[in-house]
Amino acid sequence: MSVYEEYKKKLVSADEAVKLVKDGDWVDYSQTCTFPKALDAALAKRKGEVKDVKIRSAISMQPIQVVEQDPEQESFTFNVWHCSGLDRKYVDQGKAFYTPMLFRYNGSYYTKGYAPVNVAMLTVAPMDKNGNFNFGLTNCCMQEIVDAADHIILEVNETMPIIYGLEGDHINIKDVDYVVENNDPVGTAPAGDPGEIDRQIANQIFPYLYDGITLQIGIGGMPNALGGLIAESDLKDLGMHTELISDGYLKLYQSGKLTNKKKPINTGKGVFSICNGSRELYDYMDHNFDIMSAPMSYVNNPGTIKALDHFVSINGCIKADLYGQVCSETVGTRHISGTGGQLDFATGALEAEHGQSFLAMPSSRVGKDGVRVSNIIPHFTGGDVITTPRTSVQYIATEYGCVNMQGVPTWERAERLISVAHPDFRDDLIKAAEEQKIWRASNKR
Numbered sequence: 172m173s174v175y176e177e178y179k180k181k182l183v184s185a186d187e188a189v190k191l192v193k194d195g196d197w198v199d200y201s202q203t204c205t206f207p208k209a210l211d212a213a214l215a216k217r218k219g220e221v222k223d224v225k226i227r228s229a230i231s232m233q234p235i236q237v238v239e240q241d242p243e244q245e246s247f248t249f250n251v252w253h254c255s256g257l258d259r260k261y262v263d264q265g266k267a268f269y270t271p272m273l274f275r276y277n278g279s280y281y282t283k284g285y286a287p288v289n290v291a292m293l294t295v296a297p298m299d300k301n302g303n304f305n306f307g308l309t310n311c312c313m314q315e316i317v318d319a320a321d322h323i324i325l326e327v328n329e330t331m332p333i334i335y336g337l338e339g340d341h342i343n344i345k346d347v348d349y350v351v352e353n354n355d356p357v358g359t360a361p362a363g364d365p366g367e368i369d370r371q372i373a374n375q376i377f378p379y380l381y382d383g384i385t386l387q388i389g390i391g392g393m394p395n396a397l398g399g400l401i402a403e404s405d406l407k408d409l410g411m412h413t414e415l416i417s418d419g420y421l422k423l424y425q426s427g428k429l430t431n432k433k434k435p436i437n438t439g440k441g442v443f444s445i446c447n448g449s450r451e452l453y454d455y456m457d458h459n460f461d462i463m464s465a466p467m468s469y470v471n472n473p474g475t476i477k478a479l480d481h482f483v484s485i486n487g488c489i490k491a492d493l494y495g496q497v498c499s500e501t502v503g504t505r506h507i508s509g510t511g512g513q514l515d516f517a518t519g520a521l522e523a524e525h526g527q528s529f530l531a532m533p534s535s536r537v538g539k540d541g542v543r544v545s546n547i548i549p550h551f552t553g554g555d556v557i558t559t560p561r562t563s564v565q566y567i568a569t570e571y572g573c574v575n576m577q578g579v580p581t582w583e584r585a586e587r588l589i590s591v592a593h594p595d596f597r598d599d600l601i602k603a604a605e606e607q608k609i610w611r612a613s614n615k616r
């Protein structure tokens with residue numbers, strides 16, 4: 172049988188394909204752009220008919236029908252490895268649950284059997300002449316998901332770009348149960364505009380950058396502002412090694428800053444594992460030999476990052492305490508995002524010979540009640556989750572500066588952190604440091 176005949180034999184409607192799902196099953200939707208929109212809608216129609224079906228996904232870019240159509244969770248429980256704004260809303264409403272993870276280990280949760288998969292549902296690019304479907308914008312742990320799955324359903328979508336991968340970038344028609352077709356455009360997440368504080372923080376980090384470094388930058392206003400600064404600067408021959416590629420990198424490619432030629436490994440290739448951006452970014456990445464997808468177990472592995480000797484990691488955080496501990500995923504018990512790759516990159520940057528890692532946040536925040544609150548606090552309380560422990564934190568950046576936490580005692584950490592706190596809070600933070608016995612007698616007041 173030719174691959175085309177096999178395709179035709181396996182091609183069914185989404186409603187037909189989702190009949191594979193049984194009571195009690197774990198269904199995996201993969202992550203971000205490979206979310207299977209038609210299959211999700213078809214599965215949601217089985218509300219009331221199936222029981223205790225658990226769905227696993229991450230970084231949702233469009234409404235999830237098993238959540239929207241079953242808010243009482245009569246049939247479906249939705250679980251996420253990492254929250255987008257939409258997932259955060261679902262978690263706030265008790266309609267989704269976060270699964271703690273380190274991105275570098277994400278694939279291993281499947282291979283070790285901790286994250287079982289009865290049915291995998293994945294969006295892929297159209298089949299080639301060899302019967303292969305490219306995973307496109309998500310490499311992540313797609314291989315581990317399909318290897319763990321009892322059944323595999325592909326949702327073929329012509330708008331999924333073809334991305335060349337190191338490995339784990341495709342699946343063959345012989346290995347799948349069903350194929351469905353759906354050409355609704357894959358989800359997009361255009362970059363937000365940076366605010367004034369984002370620009371000020373970016374300005375504090377920029378002087379630490381130099382020609383030939385390899386960059387990992389997160390998403391959000393500050394990374395965008397930094398991307399803009401780099402694009403307009405004299406910096407040259409930068410490299411990209413990131414778990415998540417977003418529009419900030421498009422700016423860097425378009426301005427000729429990213430040549431990747433100084434990278435000691437994957438030379439000439441900008442490496443990523445998942446994607447979240449605009450259609451313009453996806454079109455740029457399509458069939459682009461300058462860009463390579465790779466599994467999260469490779470990209471986020473501190474051993475890989477170590478080999479990129481001039482590696483610079485820049486990510487966002489929510490709060491830091493005077494001990495230098497960092498929370499980036501909750502506000503008290505409110506879940507915000509996830510550990511994601513933050514700890515992986517902070518660890519890898521410390522391993523790299525000339526590595527630098529920056530965790531950035533505004534020094535304070537004005538709440539809905541109009542009251543300004545410091546993001547540098549005496550100590551964590553009330554449910555905040557420590558994303559990066561103090562031993563793994565290097566630079567903490569605010570609009571007032573960047574301070575290094577490595578190799579210095581508690582009193583010096585406190586002193587440095589207070590120097591980048593919002594001026595309104597510095598005196599109270601000094602008093603707290605004294606009470607916590609992390610302020611030495613001769614420290615400046």
Ligand SMILES: CC(=O)SCCNC(=O)CCNC(=O)[C@H](O)C(C)(C)COP(=O)(O)OP(=O)(O)OC[C@H]1O[C@@H](n2cnc3c(N)ncnc32)[C@H](O)[C@@H]1OP(=O)(O)O
Nearest residue numbers: 389390391486487488489499502507508510511512513536
């Ligand atoms: C995506 C990447 O960064 S990939 C790289 C590695 N991964 C990580 O670093 C993961 C951890 N980091 C992150 O998830 C992000 O960098 C964050 C959440 C720390 C910051 O991301 P941003 O997009 O700048 O967050 P943003 O300012 O929009 O805040 C997100 C939410 O947290 C809330 N929030 C943020 N800080 C605070 C605070 N100090 N107090 C109360 N709420 C807060 C915001 O109100 C918002 O909630 P909303 O959507 O209900 O309005």
Ligand SMILES: CCCC(=O)O
Nearest residue numbers: 253415510511512513
């Ligand atoms: C949004 C990508 C996941 C992460 O924050 O690491």
